[in-house]
Amino acid sequence: MSVFFFYFLSALALLSAVSVIFQKNPVYSALSLIVVFFSIAGFFLMQGAFYLAVLEILVYAGAIMVLFLFVVMLLKTGEDTMLYLPSVAKMGTIFVFISVLAGLFGVYLNEHISSSFAGKFGVMFGQDFEMLHAGGVADLGGALFTKYLFPFEIASVLLLVAMVGAIFITKREKKT
């Protein structure tokens, strides 16, 4: 059951992610991105990160994407914004895609296969782990307010700065 759920969610996430970058209309891109966020929230649930799953839907699908949709609908975006790159640059993009993918997989496979790491990482990757039974609000809050108290305060200052900055940037200049 869990395996079926995982493959369903991953197919959904990958298809929607491809749809995000290949839709012509930015509104459809934003809607596809919401589907990606929901499937990532499902992944979080599968891994026992319950609070983060709720937060993912609230913050990303709720707040950030609403902001995106507002701006997309506010602006009249171009009709055809697909990149019309010359074919050399398009080849370059595909090359970058393949090389990044190969690099990341290479790091992973290296850890996976290499016998020198087999003592530690091979065994780690080979076996499956049970859920981390500490994904609730209480566990996350406990870590957040003891070990990570200072970064938490910094994050609140960051949010304040972003809020003031966004208001300041979009403020209309007074005609003098």
Added chain:
Amino acid sequence: MIPQFIIISVLLFSIGLVGVLLRRDILIILMSTELMLNAINLLFVTFSRMHQQIDGQVFVFFIMTLAAAEVAVGLAIVVMVYRRLKTTDITKMGRMKG
């Protein structure tokens, strides 16, 4: 299921990277950045489960904060640029004067 989660995360990150490279609408570039950040979030949660420690999930919390701030400022800049240049096409923004 750990390797499958890592593979999905890597694939999502690569798709987001292609989106940044291939599109010229600045809104879609910002959305692809969000996609990449989410792939990293998934990777952090997976590693948090792998090491049986909560610290990875705390990092995801901070990344979400950062993403919210980034989107707020980024979209403000997009709106401002649109007000001046009447476009969201990054190829038409390549000039350094007001």
